[in-house]
Amino acid sequence: MNTDDLNFAYKVRHALNEQLDELPASTTDRLAAARKAAMARKKADAPVRVSERALATGGGAGFFAQPLSWLGRMGVAVPMLVLVAGMVGLYQYEEQERVAELAEVDAAVLSDELPLSAYMDHGFNAYLTKSEQ
Structure with a gap:
């Protein structure tokens, strides 16, 4: 019985x-x-x-009224938390790798005997590209 039928029945009974x-x-x-x-x-x-x-509980509607309802909620929440923690960890790892790579490049540039202006020269970049091949 839907709500419209119930409402009609209550109105008829009241009348x-x-x-x-x-x-x-x-x-x-x-x-x-x-x-x-x-x-x-x-x-x-x-x-x-x-x-x-x-x-035993008096039929109260508490958190443990349905024995496995909280377990079902945790079955959804825990994997979501693990996924978010994994994504944050992966972001931090990639960021650390990027910083380490930039530090390595900076250290190589600073320890080299070439002047910094040589790295700005387009001909030098072409020479490096050509010599790598």
Whole structure:
């Protein structure tokens, strides 16, 4: 039964309860017969399963009301935290590698006997490229 059906049923019940004293006896008899017929056709309720843990905790709706619900939440949260920590670690590692590489290049340039202006010369860059091949 959806919410519209429930709302309609509540409105009809409220309207009938308000006007109950003014209804003729034949109408109340027909309504009583209709109610009995509806109750006879009503499906039997499914048996309710109650766990021992729910009985022990009084059936309260706390964090541990559903035994594995917190485990399910942690099953999602923990891998996400591991992923974020791994990505941060990888970023830090790559940044350290980049800094070490730049330091190595700076040390090679400073320890070389060539003047710094030689590295700015385009002909020198062409010479280095050609000599590497």
